[in-house]
Amino acid sequence: xxxxxxxxxxxxxxxxxxxxxxxxxxxxxxxxxxxxxxxxxxxxxxxxxxxxxxxxxxxxxxxxxxxxxxxxxxxxxxxxxxxxxxxxxxxxxxxxxxxxxxxxxxxxxxxxxxxxxxxxxxxxxxxxxxxxxxxxxxxxxxxxxxxxxxxxxxxxxxxxxxxxxxxxxxxxxxxxxxxxxxxxxxxxxxxxxxxxxxxxxxxxxxxxxxxxxxxxxxxxxxxxxxxxxxxxxxxxxxxxxxxxxxxxxxxxxxxxxxxxxxxxxxxxxxxxxxxxxxxxxxxxxxxxxxxxxxxxxxxxxxxxxxxxxx
Amino acid sequence: xxxxxxxxxxxxxxxxxxxxxxxxxxxxxxxxxxxxxxxxxxxxxxxxxxxxxxxxxxxxxxxxxxxxxxxxxxxxxxxxxxxxxxxxxxxxxxxxxxxxxxxxxxxxxxxxxxxxxxxxxxxxxxxxxxxxxxxxxxxxxxxxxxxxxxxxxxxxxxxxxxxxxxxxxxxxxxxxxxxxxxxxxxxxxxxxxxxxxxxxxxxxxxxxxxxxxxxxxxxxxxxxxxxxxxxxxxxxxxxxxxxxxxxxxxxxxxxxxxxxxxxxxxxxxxxxxxxxxxxxxxxxxxxxxxxxxxxxxxxxxxxxxxxxxxxxxxxxxxxxxxxxxxxxxxxxxxxxxxxxxxxxxxxxxxxxxxxxxxxxxxxxxxxxxxxxxxxxxxxxx
Numbered sequence: 270x271x272x273x274x275x276x277x278x279x280x281x282x283x284x285x286x287x288x289x290x291x292x293x294x295x296x297x298x299x300x301x302x303x304x305x306x307x308x309x310x311x312x313x314x315x316x317x318x319x320x321x322x323x324x325x326x327x328x329x330x331x332x333x334x335x336x337x338x339x340x341x342x343x344x345x346x347x348x349x350x351x352x353x354x355x356x357x358x359x360x361x362x363x364x365x366x367x368x369x370x371x372x373x374x375x376x377x378x379x380x381x382x383x384x385x386x387x388x389x390x391x392x393x394x395x396x397x398x399x400x401x402x403x404x405x406x407x408x409x410x411x412x413x414x415x416x417x418x419x420x421x422x423x424x425x426x427x428x429x430x431x432x433x434x435x436x437x438x439x440x441x442x443x444x445x446x447x448x449x450x451x452x453x454x455x456x457x458x459x460x461x462x463x464x465x466x467x468x469x470x471x472x473x474x475x476x477x478x479x480x481x482x483x484x485x486x487x488x489x490x491x492x493x494x495x496x497x498x499x500x501x502x503x504x505x506x507x508x509x510x511x512x513x514x515x516x517x518x519x520x521x522x523x524x525x526x527x528x529x530x531x532x533x534x535x536x537x538x539x540x541x542x543x544x545x546x547x548x549x550x551x552x553x554x555x556x557x558x559x560x561x562x563x564x565x566x567x568x569x570x571x572x573x574x575x576x577x578x579x
Numbered sequence: 580x581x582x583x584x585x586x587x588x589x590x591x592x593x594x595x596x597x598x599x600x601x602x603x604x605x606x607x608x609x610x611x612x613x614x615x616x617x618x619x620x621x622x623x624x625x626x627x628x629x630x631x632x633x634x635x636x637x638x639x640x641x642x643x644x645x646x647x648x649x650x651x652x653x654x655x656x657x658x659x660x661x662x663x664x665x666x667x668x669x670x671x672x673x674x675x676x677x678x679x680x681x682x683x684x685x686x687x688x689x690x691x692x693x694x695x696x697x698x699x700x701x702x703x704x705x706x707x708x709x710x711x712x713x714x715x716x717x718x719x720x721x722x723x724x725x726x727x728x729x730x731x732x733x734x735x736x737x738x739x740x741x742x743x744x745x746x747x748x749x750x751x752x753x754x755x756x757x758x759x760x761x762x763x764x765x766x767x768x769x770x771x772x773x774x775x776x777x778x779x780x781x782x783x784x785x786x787x788x789x790x791x792x793x794x795x796x797x798x799x800x801x802x803x804x805x806x807x808x809x810x811x812x813x814x815x816x817x818x819x820x821x822x823x824x825x826x827x828x829x830x831x832x833x834x835x836x837x838x839x840x841x842x843x844x845x846x847x848x849x850x851x852x853x854x855x856x857x858x859x860x861x862x863x864x865x866x867x868x869x870x871x872x873x874x875x876x877x878x879x880x881x882x883x884x885x886x887x888x889x890x891x892x893x894x895x896x897x898x899x900x901x902x903x904x905x906x907x908x909x910x911x912x913x914x915x916x917x918x919x920x921x922x923x924x925x926x927x928x929x930x931x932x933x934x935x936x937x938x939x940x941x942x943x944x945x946x947x948x949x950x951x952x953x954x955x956x957x958x959x960x
């Protein structure tokens with residue numbers, strides 16, 4: 270009797286030890302992944318952004334240097350960052366990128382919200398098909414889909430041909446290489462990233478809340494404004510971030526559909542790396558882009574957690 | 580077919596007044612499945628009316644039809660003489676308390692309660708006065724600034740009740756109002772609900788699967804099965820004068836013996852039970868044909884149990900052996916195996932604390948059972 274009583278907590282202790290060590294392993298794997306493939310590249314870019322540009326291989330100076338007398342010195346070049354500030358091109362491009370991706374995000378929200386709502390409200394068999402249709406474009410290459418839009422929007426493209434054939438216009442509309450084309454490209458490419466979080470959010474919404482609202486005297490439009498809309502804010506925020514963040518740094522869409530007419534930071538970054546071969550400035554551009562995107566997000570998160578705490 | 584004695588007067592609602600709710604020929608089909616099958620119902624002003632039934636019997640569907648959350652396949656619903664069958668929920672003088680409570684998670688208790696009044700366009704000072712009053716009544720004034728997730732189950736239930744009552748509806752519909760509470764709280768809340776109903780005077784229609792809850796709460800109960808009402812009446816009427824075997828076994832427990840009518844002499848019928856090879860006397864309200872197959876039903880608490888033989892002039896005697904005793908504190912349930920081999924359930928109150936007198940018979944003891952002719956019920960079928 271006594272023996273079994275003693276062996277019990279011992280066995281329990283072992284089981285606990287094994288399960289906690291397994292838990293640590295499971296957490297360590299994604300942690301390691303992030304460390305190697307996200308944090309390390311980020312630190313390298315951060316390092317390069319403080320270096321000086323050289324005509325060499327690699328094309329930047331080393332931060333650490335050992336002098337002849339054996340002392341170790343660290344040289345940090347802030348010029349790359351101040352250069353971003355001094356040349357109005359960069360500030361203008363940042364602001365333009367944010368403006369374009371803000372408009373595109375709002376368009377995605379306006380289009381995606383009713384679509385997500387309709388999918389949630391449809392019968393379960395149709396719902397699956399509709400969700401598959403939303404995800405379907407991912408089966409083909411992103412680049413290919415943007416090229417397809419070039420075919421649609423070009424002066425001799427499908428849209429213009431149809432409009433001329435219908436007799437609505439005499440001359441082709443200038444659709445390509447405009448901000449409109451960039452908006453079309455971004456909204457088309459990133460719409461699923463808006464719809465899916467909204468769908469996940471709306472699906473969890475309890476139907477009885479809508480019924481309770483109607484029962485208490487609210488017309489459908491009032492129920493939408495006072496119950497559905499506030500309760501889908503988390504989905505709207507998640508979807509908007511998923512669209513806004515990659516859209517701001519987008520390179521392919523402004524390059525292919527906007528041409529030289531639409532300045533976005535992704536293109537500037539590409540040019541600094543490839544055309545100018547100025548890796549330190551390009552790195553500074555990348556770090557600044559990260560700060561521009563991360564700081565508002567952190568402020569939002571902070572206010573959210575403060576609100577949840579109250 | 581009813582064979583209940585009808586000589587006992589029942590406290591039925593005032594029949595002279597018009598019913599507040601009148602349901603006529605309501606049918607609700609979901610595809611090939613008929614959830615509610617041609618139901619008629621009249622509920623009077625100020626009543627606490629329960630619809631009782633097992634899950635899937637159509638009771639919740641009927642309640643949702645009253646609320647306007649479901650539209651009937653056919654039939655009409657009148658409230659206060661007005662046909663509301665085609666009115667949307669937001670135009671009905673009816674409010675509902677949902678089984679899940681359906682409190683708005685993004686609003687405080689006070690704003691949840693104020694929601695209905697705001698939709699009605701009640702002016703601010705009047706609105707908050709009414710919210711305060713109703714929160715006072717359900718004793719939640721201190722928690723008015725909390726969000727639903729910061730409340731206990733019982734508190735949430737009271738918020739849901741306050742929210743549905745604050746608009747002073749003509750009818751309050753309650754879908755399993757106590758199902759989510761634990762047993763102790765449920766019993767307390769039953770009386771709390773009755774107190775509030777008396778205070779506000781609103782007609783309550785409660786849907787429940789719990790027969791004890793329905794018995795405690797209600798003025799009248801409608802027992803529902805397979806989309807139809809089986810019997811509508813006061814709790815005591817349903818218990819003492821069940822219409823058929825279904826009602827008798829659904830409400831409370833009952834012992835059933837199959838037999839046939841030997842003689843019917845005015846109100847007193849003699850029944851032969853073949854399995855016991857003996858005759859039983861039952862005081863029955865109606866004449867029954869000789870030879871008719873019949874079920875004799877007697878409630879466990881109506882049977883007297885003792886170790887000594889009752890005087891021989893007492894009718895309806897059965898001899899048996901105590902098979903099992905379930906002690907529940909206030910009473911004991913004896914399972915007595917009769918000579919015929921069937922088991923009868925008998926309950927006996929534990930009126931004394933003395934150890935020896937606690938049990939009228941012990942395991943394996945011989946027990947004499949008997950009941951008065953007026954305490955059994957007969958069912959044909």
